[in-house]
Amino acid sequence: MKEKPRCLSFDKLMQYSPDLIFILDQEGILVEINRACSSLLGYDVQELIGTSIKDLVYAADLDETLMLLDAIVGGSKSNYHENRLVHKTGSVIDVSWTIGWSEEDGYLFCVGRSGAANLKAEYSKVKEDFNIGRAQHHELTEHASGVLDMLDTDGGYIYAGGAINKRLGYSSEELIGQNVFDYIHRDDVKKFKEAWIKLNNLPLLQVPGYRFLAANGEWRWLETILSNQRYNPEVNAIILISQDITEQKKSWVKTEDSDQRFRSLFENNPDMVVYENKKGVILDVNRAAETIFGFERHELINRTPSAIFPAATLPLFYERLQEAAAGKQVNFEAEIEFRKTGKHVLDIKKIPVVVDEQLVGIFTVAKDITAVRQSFNIIKKQANKLNTIFESLTDAFFTLDRDWNLTYINSEFDRLLQTNKKENIGRKLWEVFPEEKNGVFYRHYKHAMETGAAAHFEAYLSRLNAWFEVKAFASEEGLSVYFSDITNRIIAQEELKKLSVVASKTHNGVIIADKSGVIEWVNDSFTHITEYTADEQYGKSIIDLFTGAGTLQENARHAVSKIISSSFFEAEVPFTAKSGRELWLEIGVTLIKDTEGSVTRYIVMISDITLQKQAILERNQFIEVLQSSNQSLHEFTHVVSHKLRSPVANILGLTSLFNLPDIDNATKEEVIDKLGTAAHNLDSVIRDLNHVLSLRDSFDLEKTNVQFDDVLNRVILLLQDQLTQSQVEIRRDFSLAPSVYAIEHYLLDIMYNLLNNAIKFQGSEEKPLVEVYTQAEEDFIVLVVKDNGIGFDLDKHRNDVFGMYKRFHSHVGGKGLGLYLVKTQVETMGGRISVNSKNGAGSKFEIYFRKIDK
Amino acid sequence: MSVAIYNTVWLIDDDELANYVNEKIISSQHFAKSTVVFTTVDEAVASLDLAAGQKGTGFPDIVFLDMEMPGLDGWDFIEAFQRLSPDVKKQCKLYMLSSSIDKSDAERAMAYEDICCFISKPLTTDVLQTIMDSKPGSSQS
Structure with a gap:
């Protein structure tokens, strides 16, 4: 330890200075202290020498004091400090310090003035005065710069002295008898009362600051020393020495306020704020930083960035930190994957804090722009997507803002209009197409923009000699226009x-x-x-x-x-x-x-071919008829060759008999007779053939409207004998179709043959009945002749029923020509015939006459 | 007077003139001892079945059969004949006697195994002579 600086004046100073003078070494040990310590702190000089300043400073202020001392030792020029010291009695005293560091001595020189120092001195004096006597006291206090009030144990004013009361606007008389607690601000009563109660065990106590109601209704800040003199029989009161500290308080509040404000700004800042020293050691963090780092404040304080940031980002951080430490404000973005809270994109600012040209630390303010960045990315993607959509539109597409500026053009636009979008985006549409200004496009677009209604039109663009179909949709931004080339x-x-x-x-x-x-x-x-x-x-x-x-x-x-x-x-x-x-x-x-x-x-292309089609149909029908008659003719020749040959063979046979050696005359005559029969038969066949041929040749016979009733009557007349003989009953009903368009003679033949057959082939068991009636079908009139006779085996004779010279019954006479003739006649008239029959169960013939016949 | 070559000849035909001519020729040629005429196939088939049952008596040696007849016709008779046992059938020769001169009719008839020959009317002495000549052992007469 260095030799203590000593000189006469120094010693005197130390003895008489009302301010505290501390000489400390670097460790804060008191090397020298003046006598004011006994009056202000209640200690003897010797009690304090060698002790640490830490023992004297009020605990809450200790860190700050030590830090400041360090800073001063470190070269800080800031040498003013306020803190609180603890009186030997435990009471707390505000002290304002001026501190200097002597590098050559290695000592800190601290001169402290107690805020209450003057009052204390005064109080001591007052106390003495009490001892002298009340009478003198009054006079003394009247002239004292301070205030002295005396209260009873309930806080009632016994004596209200001097200046302070005057300053507060009260006369002594006004206060006496009043209770002090009534004048104290509601929020400060508790503080005052606590002190009041503490006073039971303590002789002296300071109430640091409370609000007292002035006569004008204003609240004034007072600081009061309470002295318990209840046990002093001469006084028997609580003595108050008050000082108006409103002005100090105000300035303090201001400081406090700005500190609070700073604190609040720091704490509540939505951005993360980290205060670090130049080595990057974290000195403080705010709540936002806690949240993002995923650590609590105490886990972060005194840690280096490596505890928080992933190794990969550390070099970046240290580099930026050095830049900041060099006094430069640094701004950068970083994407950081925090161990606990995941990936964040941060916009980081490092601000060096320089006090008196000395770097004291670095504020790092980081804004979490993860969401911003994400939305930015999304927006970017959307924009890209939209662009792709616009580009992929098969229609040409462009957008206009409300000032007719082209804000977007897709490639199809350029292709159709032979333009270059790079040159045109941002230009006014009418600069690009000046000739269309006030043209049809303009009118439609203008209308769409003004009314907000979609426009849909076709228009001719003379520049390209092309037609376009255009759809325009208005929005707040302007107009979206789609168009396609419809020239074709x-x-x-x-x-x-x-x-x-x-x-x-x-x-x-x-x-x-x-x-x-x-x-x-x-x-x-x-x-x-x-x-x-x-x-x-x-x-x-x-x-x-x-x-x-x-x-x-x-x-x-x-x-x-x-x-x-x-x-x-x-x-x-x-x-x-x-x-x-x-x-x-x-x-x-x-x-x-x-x-x-x-x-x-x-x-x-359609053409009406109804007539041709009809002609074809008719031709086909005609061919059918021809084919059928050809078939019949074929059959006819075949049958005829047989039927003609038969009598001829007989004639040949009979004539050959004449050559027989043993022929007698009687036989000869017989043969001649039979030759006659044979010749007759031949004639008969030839006549039949002639008849049939004549039917077939009768296409030109005229059809008329023939009444079935009439025809049947005539047939009955012709068959009168047979009918009488056979007792056949004939029932008729032509109500459904009373007449038909036909060749009358044929119809007569047909009905004659059918009726004749019905009579010939009547059954033996039932009473013979023939029903003759007509039916009307869509295209035909049907004549039905139905008997209850012997019938025939339809399965066996199906092909022969209407054959020429076909006979199914050997016991009934006939040439086998009747039905053949019927069929021929029916077909000649363009109709057809069908039969249904069974052995022993009668026959039913149906003849179809065409209705529509010209 | 020579002895008839065949015992029984059947004529089946609805044509009376033809039957008259045929009977005359057959008898003048001494072709058969007896000639039976059927004018319907019904009768002929009934007699055929009856004769076949009597083991030879009355069974024809020769049948002249016309084809075109009302009701059952020559083809029906052939059907009935075919149903007989081969022993019975071989006693009888079946000739088709038709007024047709159509080749297709002859071909159709010859398709039947049991028909010996198709003869176009009229039946002549030459035809009968040919039949007689073809009979085994006819030279004895």
């Missing part, structure tokens, strides 16, 4: 118009349908043929038109697939005109494709 469509429409002019003049019906088969146009001939008007068909499906008019769904489907595969389809289809008239149409469907091969239209 417009050309196609024009062509359609031209085509329509041509097509309207043709006799064929023409239907033009769009690519989905919706009818766009029909010509007059279409209406003429189908009776459907254009207006009835516009917008309707072409498929529906045909299927609704008789074409099968299946055929329609087939047609569609055929068209698609071969671009052309032709068919003849039945078609019901609007009036219900049945038509046959020939339709030819042609597919129109655009240059890219997509279907744009169907053209359907």
